[in-house]
Amino acid sequence: MKKDWTKYLLIAGMVATALLLVKEWAAFQDAKKPQIALEQSTTLSAPMVTLPETGDDEIPVVSSGEPVAVSQASQQLVTISTGTVILKIDTQGGDIVYAALPKHLAKLGEKDAPFVLLNQNQDHTYVAQSGLVGQNGTDAQGNRPVFSVSNNHVVLEDGKDSVSVDLVYQQNAVTITKRFTLTRGSYLVDVSYLINNQSADTWQANLYGQIKRDSHVVATDVGIGMSPYLGAALTSTEEKYRKVDFEDMAEATKTIKVEELGGWVAMVQHYFISAWIPNPESQNTFTLRKSKNSDMYFMGFTTPALKVAPGSEGQTSASFYVGPKDVYALEEISPYLDLTVDYGWLWWIAKPLFQFLTFIYGFIGNWGWSIIALTIVIKAIFFPLSAASYKSMAKMRKLGPLMADLKERYGDDRQKMSAELMKMYKKEKVNPMGGCLPVLVQMPVFISLYWVLMESVELRHTPFLGWIQDLSVRDPYFILPAIMGLTMFVQFKLNPTPPDPTQAKVMQMMPLFMTFMFMWFPAGLVLYWVANNAISIIQQYIITKQIEAADPA
Structure with a gap:
């Protein structure tokens, strides 16, 4: 019996991201x-x-000779x-x-x-x-x-x-x-x-x-x-x-x-x-x-x-x-x-990222704002890929009512459900893979920047704003991780809701899981993730509204 794997792709991408970060984190364990x-x-x-x-x-x-007997230090x-x-x-x-x-x-x-x-x-x-x-x-x-x-x-x-x-x-x-x-x-x-x-x-x-x-x-x-x-x-x-x-x-x-x-x-x-x-x-x-x-x-x-x-x-x-x-x-x-x-095996990406981050710092003079500026530049470079991803997810979101209707009509007949979904994707010219592949392409950059922020002594004891007095250690009040979790929750709301209730619940729990994990990450890394999510939300919201406002094909 064939299964419809497309509906699992988005959650699989998120889980893969979390696992990669956990893997990198594990490398730093005592x-x-x-x-x-x-x-x-x-x-x-x-x-x-x-x-x-x-x-x-x-x-x-x-x-040649006998081993040397060394006296105690004077x-x-x-x-x-x-x-x-x-x-x-x-x-x-x-x-x-x-x-x-x-x-x-x-x-x-x-x-x-x-x-x-x-x-x-x-x-x-x-x-x-x-x-x-x-x-x-x-x-x-x-x-x-x-x-x-x-x-x-x-x-x-x-x-x-x-x-x-x-x-x-x-x-x-x-x-x-x-x-x-x-x-x-x-x-x-x-x-x-x-x-x-x-x-x-x-x-x-x-x-x-x-x-x-x-x-x-x-x-x-x-x-x-x-x-x-x-x-x-x-x-x-x-x-x-x-x-x-x-x-x-x-x-x-x-x-x-x-x-x-x-x-x-x-x-x-x-x-x-x-x-x-x-x-x-x-x-x-x-x-x-x-x-x-x-x-x-x-x-x-x-x-x-x-x-x-x-x-x-x-x-x-x-x-x-x-x-x-x-x-x-x-x-x-x-x-x-x-x-x-x-910088690990992705040093060939990480080193230019650090050099560019240092270049930005030369103008701004603050490592926290430099991280945000670097995030903006990275998002601008990857905008064509991101736009394709957001458009795909917006179209999938628009098809949400039709997908729910198919589920109601065919119930647990997964084979029939899968066949009808494929017909709908073809008719509406939607590529379910389009929302995930651009994210996977960007993953090496995310992991490289992770190592840059972890290895840069320049961030040690470096303040940012108010309560953030050291970008190399965790946020003492967990404010940045909380903001990161909130932005991730908003992102998921902009994504198409999985028709499977179990999948939907897992997606809803993902921001909580990521928030807990990021509570112990250095503030500089969480700051990057917050900035990345915030920019993504703005881009995705605009593109989603444009797709939803367009006349049906």
């Missing part, structure tokens, strides 16, 4: 700490080899402040053990509490380590070097563009200076080793840098249950952006290794990242691994050996980024580093 399964292995699509496990070392091993800290970044560097090893971002607050309204990205305490470890390993490496003989410093608190002075801090270590007749250089307004830290070799032998060592972090999931401020991707990322010639989460590293039986000219390795979380970017002109070795005996993960690089002849000087350096996921800044630092702003 993840438990990964279960360690060391007997398994992992493989990246980029070409690589695996190295023998180096024990539980914190320091990379590039030459807690003799050097503080560097630029107004954009506040760093604390441990003089033992010269590691960055604390990084705060004064321009990004931990919580909205707490002006004296900057967002802390790197930190080391009893509950959480997230630090950036660097040093020298190899033949004459300072970090390869048991203990980390203890540097001396002339000033343990340095502030970027007014009128100056940069500030540098030198940590000095004397290795017999070789003077090693570890220099940190920060630039005003930048989140990029230059880390350089200056070698002055006054010995009688050639000095040789490899620079390494690594991010050391546990799998602790930091609470986000973007609504209940949300925990975007948390883990490592790196680039290679074959795969420009590859995510390797904690579970992947925990399951690996051996160190994951990638050789790459230039390259970078990053630790990614919602809105913020840290990343090591070594010399782009050298062939660097990137490694990802988990400690065998603790919940600690290492993401780092090692450069080729630097050789300094007797009586001469040499230098090796790398950059460390610690800050927000700013697309434009990351593009300038290293190829493909901007892909850590993860």
Whole structure:
């Protein structure tokens, strides 16, 4: 027996939209700490080899010898402040053990509490380590070097563009200076080793840098249950952006290794990242691994050996980024580093959308109004498709009384009912598919904009109107979700009423379901949906009235 599937198309489209949004939402749900399964292995699509496990070392091993025993941190800290970044560097090893971002607050309204990205305490470890390993490496003989410093608190002075801090270590007749250089307004830290070799032998060592972090999931401020991707990322010639989460590293039986000219390795979380970017002109070795005996993960690089002849000087350096996921800044630092702003598989649509949203913001100066303006532009671009959809639904609505009459005449005889409906559609020149296909065509844009609004750090702690003080979190009073539900209810009223009472009830419940789901969505995303619905209602109302006022065919 044939069934009339056309009457299910509209509700199917709405359900599909809801399911897609729920699917995207599910990707942000809180993840438990990964279960360690060391007997398994992992493989990246980029070409690589695996190295023998180096024990539980914190320091990379590039030459034969016993594992390095690392001493506890001295807690003799050097503080560097630029107004954009506040760093604390441990003089033992010269590691960055604390990084705060004064321009990004931990919580909205707490002006004296900057967002802390790197930190080391009893509950959480997230630090950036660097040093020298190899033949004459300072970090390869048991203990980390203890540097001396002339000033343990340095502030970027007014009128100056940069500030540098030198940590000095004397290795017999070789003077090693570890220099940190920060630039005003930048989140990029230059880390350089200056070698002055006054010995009688050639000095040789490899620079390494690594991010050391546990799998602790930091609470986000973007609504209940949300925990975007948390883990490592790196680039290679074959795969420009590859995510390797904690579970992947925990399951690996051996160190994951990638050789790459230039390259970078990053630790990614919602809105913020840290990343090591070594010399782009050298062939660097990137490694990802988990400690065998603790919940600690290492993401780092090692450069080729630097050789300094007797009586001469040499230098090796790398950059460390610690800050927000700013697309434009990351593009300038290293190829493909901007892909850590993860727009999903529809990035090729999402990225131009973000660029256009930023362009609009340059004129308006308010992200909320910019979202509304972007919505208007998108609706204008898709107006021909939308108009075709609205015309189809208006014609279907006009045929409502005839459809009700057919149902009354043929009752439960679905086969006869379907045949008569097809005749009526043909006679009235109505395409029941016309109302759904244009909506499906626009779905990739809707999903792409969803990711843009979720990933854009620019919306974090950004106010809009009155009670909306942060577009990146849910509406505190649920006013926008309520308006969204109301606009959806009005839209359904403009659509043809399904002849099946069960279908009609489901359609009536859809606004309530969507309202509840959107109660926990970021206000910026709900604002887009409200604007989209409002414009759709205006367009659909005008077109519907035009069709209803026209003379019967």
